[in-house]
Amino acid sequence: MEKITEHTAHVHRDDEGDKLGMWLFIFTELLLFGMLFLIYAVYRYKNPVAFQLGGEELDVFLGTLNTVILLISSATVAMSITAMQKGEKTKALILLGTTLFIAVVFLINKWFEWGAKIDYGLYPNSENLLELGHGTTLFFGLYYVMSGIHALHILIGIGLFVFVYRQIMVNKINKTDYVWLENVGLYWHLVDLIWIFLFPLFYLIH
Amino acid sequence: MSQEKQHISSYTSHFVVLITLIILTGISVAVTRVEMGPLNTLVAMIIAGAKASVVLAWFMHLKFDNKLFAIFTALVLVIFLLVLYVTFFDYSYR
Numbered sequence: 001m002e003k004i005t006e007h008t009a010h011v012h013r014d015d016e017g018d019k020l021g022m023w024l025f026i027f028t029e030l031l032l033f034g035m036l037f038l039i040y041a042v043y044r045y046k047n048p049v050a051f052q053l054g055g056e057e058l059d060v061f062l063g064t065l066n067t068v069i070l071l072i073s074s075a076t077v078a079m080s081i082t083a084m085q086k087g088e089k090t091k092a093l094i095l096l097g098t099t100l101f102i103a104v105v106f107l108i109n110k111w112f113e114w115g116a117k118i119d120y121g122l123y124p125n126s127e128n129l130l131e132l133g134h135g136t137t138l139f140f141g142l143y144y145v146m147s148g149i150h151a152l153h154i155l156i157g158i159g160l161f162v163f164v165y166r167q168i169m170v171n172k173i174n175k176t177d178y179v180w181l182e183n184v185g186l187y188w189h190l191v192d193l194i195w196i197f198l199f200p201l202f203y204l205i206h
Numbered sequence: 207m208s209q210e211k212q213h214i215s216s217y218t219s220h221f222v223v224l225i226t227l228i229i230l231t232g233i234s235v236a237v238t239r240v241e242m243g244p245l246n247t248l249v250a251m252i253i254a255g256a257k258a259s260v261v262l263a264w265f266m267h268l269k270f271d272n273k274l275f276a277i278f279t280a281l282v283l284v285i286f287l288l289v290l291y292v293t294f295f296d297y298s299y300r
Binding site for chain 1: 214217234238246257261271275289294297
């Protein structure tokens with residue numbers, strides 16, 4: 001009996017197990033987007049000209065800008081983990097705040113980008129799009145679905161950053177216990193990873 | 207919990223990784239202007255693959271964490287490529 005009481009007093013923690021769980025979730029996400037990329041590949045193979053013309057409609061400048069700022073946000077969240085590991089709480093908060101800010105800017109850019117397309121009459125089931133034919137409809141359908149699901153992930157990321165920021169403020173995440181921050185970081189890098197492929201496949205079609 | 211001390215990446219290393227990724231993005235955009243036919247897509251995917259590997263190894267810490275994570279990630283990639291291969295095999299001979 002003595003042993004049992006001793007055992008309950010011990011708080012169980014398994015950071016590596018937590019991370020493994022996060023990685024398993026990331027794999028499901030990779031396969032989710034993987035299947036969307038597969039659909040993209042098949043339709044592009046069948047409609048090469050329409051996909052090229054569709055790609056030329058997209059704003060390369062906005063796409064590149066969003067790519068660069070998303071890369072910067074990945075670096076800042078990675079640096080905030082470094083700061084936390086070194087016990088530099090203020091630095092960690094500033095870097096995390098920067099990441100959060102960039103995530104919001106990304107969505108604002110997306111808002112303008114989508115807005116311009118919609119004003120132009122290029123949105124699912126619009127008359128303009130239907131006139132342009134099957135291939136273009138597929139291209140823009142995939143563009144909205146894939147960048148839309150990606151944007152949804154950015155939105156969820158913003159929620160996670162707010163949560164983690166609060167946890168650091170109240171010292172729930174600290175120098176010795178920061179696996180939550182690491183896992184949110186992993187999630188954010190995943191969002192970045194997917195964008196790394198979305199960007200050339202939609203904006204840089206030649 | 208593992209007894210080994212956690213690897214702490216330096217700010218400098220994160221910064222170097224970031225600069226590498228931005229340079230690769232620049233190359234990816236610039237190379238689009240060069241006419242190479244179907245090779246353009248291949249080159250774009252090779253650069254994207256290089257960027258993804260850098261993100262996975264350094265930002266996502268696969269280089270320093272338990273090797274199991276890296277092995278699983280490679281397996282997921284292999285599964286995806288196999289599905290891609292089988293799908294195109296099917297479409298090419300219809």
